[in-house]
Amino acid sequence: MALSHPLPEEDEAQPVAPAPAWRGPLAALGRLRESPIAMTGAGILLFWATLALLAPVLPLLDPNTPMEPFKFPGDVARDGETVFWLGTDHKGRDMLSRLVWGSRRVLVWASLATACAYVAGVLMGLVAGYRGGWRDEVISFAANVLLSFPVMVLYIVVITRLGASGLNIVLAVTFASAPGIMRIVRGLALDLKSRDYVQAARARGEGPWRIMLVELLPNVRGPLIVDACLRLGYTTVTIAMLGFLGLGLPPPDPDWGQMIAETQPLGSLAGHMALLPAAAITSLVLGFNLLADGLREISLRD
Amino acid sequence: MGEPLLACRNLSISYRTRSGDVPAVSGFDLEVGRGETVGLVGESGCGKSTVAFAIMRHLGRSGFIADGSIRFDGRDLLAMEGEELRRLRGGAIGMVYQEPMASLNPSMTIGRQLAEVPMIHGGAGRGEARRQALEMLERVQLPDPERIMESWPHQLSGGQQQRVVIAMALLGRPRLLILDEPTTALDVTVEAGIVALIGGLARELGTSVLFISHNLGLIRETCERVCVMYAGEAVETGRVGAVFGAMRHPYTRGLLNAVPVPGADKNARPLVPIPGTLPLPGERPPGCNFHPRCGFFEPGRCDRGVIPMREAGPDHTARCVRFEEIDWAAARPRRMPAAIASPGEKVLEVEGLRKYYALPEKPLAALIEGGGGQAVRANESIDFAAREAETVAIVGESGCGKSTFAKVLMGLETATDGQIRLAGREVGSVPVERRRPSTVGLLQMIFQNPFETLNPSHSVGYQIARVVRRFGGLRDREAVRARVMELLDLVRLPRAFHDRRPRQLSGGQKQRVAIARAFAGDPRVVVADEPVSALDVSVQAAIARLLLDIQRRNGTTLLFISHDLGLVRYLADRVLVMYLGRIVEQGTVEEVFSPPYHPYTEALLSAAPVADASVSKRRILLEGELPSATSPPPGCPFQTRCPRKLGRICETELPPERVFGGGHKILCHIPPEELEAVAPVLETPAEAAD
Numbered sequence: 001m002a003l004s005h006p007l008p009e010e011d012e013a014q015p016v017a018p019a020p021a022w023r024g025p026l027a028a029l030g031r032l033r034e035s036p037i038a039m040t041g042a043g044i045l046l047f048w049a050t051l052a053l054l055a056p057v058l059p060l061l062d063p064n065t066p067m068e069p070f071k072f073p074g075d076v077a078r079d080g081e082t083v084f085w086l087g088t089d090h091k092g093r094d095m096l097s098r099l100v101w102g103s104r105r106v107l108v109w110a111s112l113a114t115a116c117a118y119v120a121g122v123l124m125g126l127v128a129g130y131r132g133g134w135r136d137e138v139i140s141f142a143a144n145v146l147l148s149f150p151v152m153v154l155y156i157v158v159i160t161r162l163g164a165s166g167l168n169i170v171l172a173v174t175f176a177s178a179p180g181i182m183r184i185v186r187g188l189a190l191d192l193k194s195r196d197y198v199q200a201a202r203a204r205g206e207g208p209w210r211i212m213l214v215e216l217l218p219n220v221r222g223p224l225i226v227d228a229c230l231r232l233g234y235t236t237v238t239i240a241m242l243g244f245l246g247l248g249l250p251p252p253d254p255d256w257g258q259m260i261a262e263t264q265p266l267g268s269l270a271g272h273m274a275l276l277p278a279a280a281i282t283s284l285v286l287g288f289n290l291l292a293d294g295l296r297e298i299s300l301r302d
Numbered sequence: 303m304g305e306p307l308l309a310c311r312n313l314s315i316s317y318r319t320r321s322g323d324v325p326a327v328s329g330f331d332l333e334v335g336r337g338e339t340v341g342l343v344g345e346s347g348c349g350k351s352t353v354a355f356a357i358m359r360h361l362g363r364s365g366f367i368a369d370g371s372i373r374f375d376g377r378d379l380l381a382m383e384g385e386e387l388r389r390l391r392g393g394a395i396g397m398v399y400q401e402p403m404a405s406l407n408p409s410m411t412i413g414r415q416l417a418e419v420p421m422i423h424g425g426a427g428r429g430e431a432r433r434q435a436l437e438m439l440e441r442v443q444l445p446d447p448e449r450i451m452e453s454w455p456h457q458l459s460g461g462q463q464q465r466v467v468i469a470m471a472l473l474g475r476p477r478l479l480i481l482d483e484p485t486t487a488l489d490v491t492v493e494a495g496i497v498a499l500i501g502g503l504a505r506e507l508g509t510s511v512l513f514i515s516h517n518l519g520l521i522r523e524t525c526e527r528v529c530v531m532y533a534g535e536a537v538e539t540g541r542v543g544a545v546f547g548a549m550r551h552p553y554t555r556g557l558l559n560a561v562p563v564p565g566a567d568k569n570a571r572p573l574v575p576i577p578g579t580l581p582l583p584g585e586r587p588p589g590c591n592f593h594p595r596c597g598f599f600e601p602g603r604c605d606r607g608v609i610p611m612r613e614a615g616p617d618h619t620a621r622c623v624r625f626e627e628i629d630w631a632a633a634r635p636r637r638m639p640a641a642i643a644s645p646g647e648k649v650l651e652v653e654g655l656r657k658y659y660a661l662p663e664k665p666l667a668a669l670i671e672g673g674g675g676q677a678v679r680a681n682e683s684i685d686f687a688a689r690e691a692e693t694v695a696i697v698g699e700s701g702c703g704k705s706t707f708a709k710v711l712m713g714l715e716t717a718t719d720g721q722i723r724l725a726g727r728e729v730g731s732v733p734v735e736r737r738r739p740s741t742v743g744l745l746q747m748i749f750q751n752p753f754e755t756l757n758p759s760h761s762v763g764y765q766i767a768r769v770v771r772r773f774g775g776l777r778d779r780e781a782v783r784a785r786v787m788e789l790l791d792l793v794r795l796p797r798a799f800h801d802r803r804p805r806q807l808s809g810g811q812k813q814r815v816a817i818a819r820a821f822a823g824d825p826r827v828v829v830a831d832e833p834v835s836a837l838d839v840s841v842q843a844a845i846a847r848l849l850l851d852i853q854r855r856n857g858t859t860l861l862f863i864s865h866d867l868g869l870v871r872y873l874a875d876r877v878l879v880m881y882l883g884r885i886v887e888q889g890t891v892e893e894v895f896s897p898p899y900h901p902y903t904e905a906l907l908s909a910a911p912v913a914d915a916s917v918s919k920r921r922i923l924l925e926g927e928l929p930s931a932t933s934p935p936p937g938c939p940f941q942t943r944c945p946r947k948l949g950r951i952c953e954t955e956l957p958p959e960r961v962f963g964g965g966h967k968i969l970c971h972i973p974p975e976e977l978e979a980v981a982p983v984l985e986t987p988a989e990a991a992d
Contacts, residue, residue, distance in 0.1 A: 215757055
């Protein structure tokens, strides 16, 4: 039997690709499981973040009340009940409580400072990369001047001129980090602005701000997330360092850097007073760095 | 002839992935005789390149040969290891890849790279190797080989680079040359030259060639035998004449019906896309891999068991259980031409358009030469008009200024000189940011690269809705959503795609979204810059047809920029042929595709490979390269490559525009009578047209 041509006349059957599972933000977090490094980093960060969040409700002693000085970890107070799980410092304040409250402080200010640096850096980078021309020259020149300044000097100048306060730390970190962020974003924007979807947006008459914020910004997100993790680590170190130099957040509230500075001369007497905050700083920074490494590894796999 | 040079038997190749082994190629048989040229054809993802890499034994870390054998020149390739294999690669088996620039080391001169081959594979000394390299450069017909030897890869054009890569492959005195899409990245006229060169050299040196391509026309014109691959299997093999003329597999037929043929009437030969998509390796259906897309599918027979390769004639096999029952001679599907809206008023008028890009000046050079900065003359005096509901195609090779013209039109760049009137409003010197929103909405664009045309961060629905909000005048959330759904229906995408991200779509589907987006604001003019050139042939036909349907329905003017003459013939009402920023010929499709021709149009028509065995074609090869747009030749722009050059006058004077009745204009010095006397490039026998 001979068949005549059976093809449908007008409409071709519609190619429908199998729908891949929807990947929302939660699923993206699930991908962290692909990298053990990222999981370790995220675990450390989660530990500190939980402590910081729960500090007010945890059964902790007051971090600023002097009790019995020079207690070692596990010592019991004179009342026979209170246990100093991590000992006390030279003024008799509970170390455990100071560490937990200190984590709250450093996480809040480090995040705030990094976020501010990002807002400034991303906006400058988008404008410089996408608009180009004189805007690029002005922004890039300013960034180069700031980058050529030793960071340490920049911090000391800002804090000594404006005084030691949380907001001034945010300001100092923004000044120091924004130029680097701006460079990354500028490079990405330069690459992306020739893409057809950006041309398509221009061709329908979208304004430059909409193109920068809606078309470009979501697509520079990937590399920036890795960078943000690393930068959070640096900022943690910066805040600790400023505290150590006495330029940090004002006392008496606990600050890890300050804790080391106050107690390190007594290191031979009671090492835990300086070592514990130092270990806390190290672990937090390590957490950020591991997470950044893991995220990079995952992003390279695609 | 004895044993074939290369024989793959029952070859199966798999890739290891995290979710288990994925079979890429299975039960694949192929023979390449001595001195024979065999084509391997199929859509992307069908396993062509995997076979090539398996023959080179270069499957990377995750690929491995699961079963079968590969014998080369009487030896078992799969048993070879280390040193033996290294001597073979680049020696007895040479390979040429698609991207010539990626095959050449950018930090070595051409001479040194070429000389390495005889030094490593032939044990030649430095002087001897150089001599051989020089000789081979002459053989691949590169002008001034001495100079090329001293050049760096980036100083050569794409066509020259590919000739160097071929020379490099041939220097190892290969008995088998594997060409993996060697001309896909090149222009048609350059492609024609390279294909002719490969054919000539293979005959001269007695080299066997395995020619891998997705381009059916190219395979038909270059190969003696062909193997059609689908989803990792060979589905039909045989002599080119038999496979293309009397195919015995529905997939081969589908492929051929999906390719437009320049020279054939679009109403006699409608494009028929293959429905569905290529199954992913690992998701292949039971029985015949092609059955979900096949028009001859019979439940119970086609979707069961293993479908073997069967004899369909002398030296002709096909993997189809039903080929005896199918009436292959039955008339091709026919479609009545859609009612062509008669062209109305002029929507777009371009007059004396010129676009120069200033090159960044080198201060020192400017000081010495005294003159102003150089300029890239992308567009030089363009004049034409497009009417309502008309499809105007702009054809020409890369670098002829067609994309620049599109950008100027869209307002992404501004014209250096001249005027563009869109629906009566002057827009030539107005950048898109300063155009009135109502003007911007009149003119929309479809871009070439489906992978860049959609913003990867936003859903399909959001991107279409944005255009609807801007130009549709709709504010209400529900109304916008309803309109987006309508547009998805229009481009025949399921409504569920509203919430999909671009990365979840195939190339063809992305291009459909791009079409929906372009038509969302009811534009008067749509510019489509090579909208299907990045897609597979079976998808190309579907997208081209869709574009045409929507355009006709809406009465939109379509400016279709393309280098594919077959497609232009199929889609366009009028054609503009561009060369070096000038329109060298314009007229209706019938006028441009038949004599009198501009000599450049004639060469372009001849260069386009034709898959239809019934079409005969006159060969014209162009010499040389496209001149640089910074210093175009004086006189006629085409004089440096023109096969019909008259003499002095072509070098000194810009040719006059000769008018051949109606709107048919040719920019040439040759007298009209002589141009009219030229024979047609493509001859279609009467019975094929009927």
